Amino acid sequence: GFGGADLAINTIDSRQSYEQVLVGMLVSSASESDSGKRVRHIAYGVVELEDAALSGRKGTWIGYTADELMAEAKQKALGLIKNRFEFEEVKRERIAEYTGMSAIRFEFLKQSFEKKIVFSWERALNFEGDSGPYCQYTYSRARRILEKSGEDDGELDQSKITSDIEFELVKSMALSQYAVERTGREFKVNIFIEHINSLCTIFSRFYEQKHVLSAEGAERAARLKLVRSFVLLMEQLFHACGI
Known part of the structure; x- marks a missing residue:
C-alpha cells in the first residue's frame, strides 16, 4: 500500500x-x-493569536488566510526595515517580502509540534534573536564581510584558529549534519530551526569579539575562511527550510 x-x-x-x-x-x-x-x-498544536483563538465554525479565522498573513508580514517588516536600514524603495520592498515570509515560517517551524502555538508578530519580527529576520540579518552581515574583503581567502591555516569563540563556531557548523539527521529521525523540524538559531547566535558573538577585515596575514585569511564557511552553510540551511 x-x-x-x-x-x-x-x-x-x-x-x-x-x-x-x-x-x-x-x-x-x-x-x-x-x-x-x-x-x-x-x-x-492548534494556532492561536495572542489576543484571540482562531475558529472555523465561529469565523474568527477571517482576515488570517495565508495570503492576508503574508501581506501583513510584508507591511510590518517594511516598517521595521525603514527604521533600521537605508535602502532604495524597490530593494526595500523586495527585502520586506522575504523578511516577512521568513518571519512566519521560522516562527511556526521553531515550535514543538505537540504544543499549542500562540503566534506573536513581536517575536516573529524580532531582529535581536530567535527569529527568521535575525538569522537573515546575521547571514547578511557575514556576506558583507566577504564583499568588503574583495579577495579569495585561500587555504585555511588551522594554527590560526585559537580562540574559544572560533572553536565554538567551527564545532557548531560541524554539528549541522547531525542536526539534519536528528530532525529526520525524530520528525521534529524545531530541532533543525533551533540549530540554525544557535549557529547564528554563535556567529554574532564571533562577529563582535573578533576583527576580520582589520586582522593581518594568515590570521585574517583564517577568519575569512570561517566567515565564508558560515555563509555557504547558511545558504544550504536556509534553502532546506524555505527561509
Missing part, C-alpha cells in the same frame, strides 16, 4: 490523535503486511 512508500505520514491537528490511532489499527487489520506500522501521525 501507500503507493510503494516506506512510510505514510499524516500531519493533522493533535485533537485528532485518537482517530489517527484508529486509522493505524484499521490499516493493520485490513492488511496481512506491516502496513499499520508504516503509518505515522505527526500531531501539531
Whole structure:
C-alpha cells in the first residue's frame, strides 16, 4: 500500500490523535503486511493569536488566510526595515517580502509540534534573536564581510584558529549534519530551526569579539575562511527550510 512508500505520514491537528490511532489499527487489520506500522501521525498544536483563538465554525479565522498573513508580514517588516536600514524603495520592498515570509515560517517551524502555538508578530519580527529576520540579518552581515574583503581567502591555516569563540563556531557548523539527521529521525523540524538559531547566535558573538577585515596575514585569511564557511552553510540551511 501507500503507493510503494516506506512510510505514510499524516500531519493533522493533535485533537485528532485518537482517530489517527484508529486509522493505524484499521490499516493493520485490513492488511496481512506491516502496513499499520508504516503509518505515522505527526500531531501539531492548534494556532492561536495572542489576543484571540482562531475558529472555523465561529469565523474568527477571517482576515488570517495565508495570503492576508503574508501581506501583513510584508507591511510590518517594511516598517521595521525603514527604521533600521537605508535602502532604495524597490530593494526595500523586495527585502520586506522575504523578511516577512521568513518571519512566519521560522516562527511556526521553531515550535514543538505537540504544543499549542500562540503566534506573536513581536517575536516573529524580532531582529535581536530567535527569529527568521535575525538569522537573515546575521547571514547578511557575514556576506558583507566577504564583499568588503574583495579577495579569495585561500587555504585555511588551522594554527590560526585559537580562540574559544572560533572553536565554538567551527564545532557548531560541524554539528549541522547531525542536526539534519536528528530532525529526520525524530520528525521534529524545531530541532533543525533551533540549530540554525544557535549557529547564528554563535556567529554574532564571533562577529563582535573578533576583527576580520582589520586582522593581518594568515590570521585574517583564517577568519575569512570561517566567515565564508558560515555563509555557504547558511545558504544550504536556509534553502532546506524555505527561509
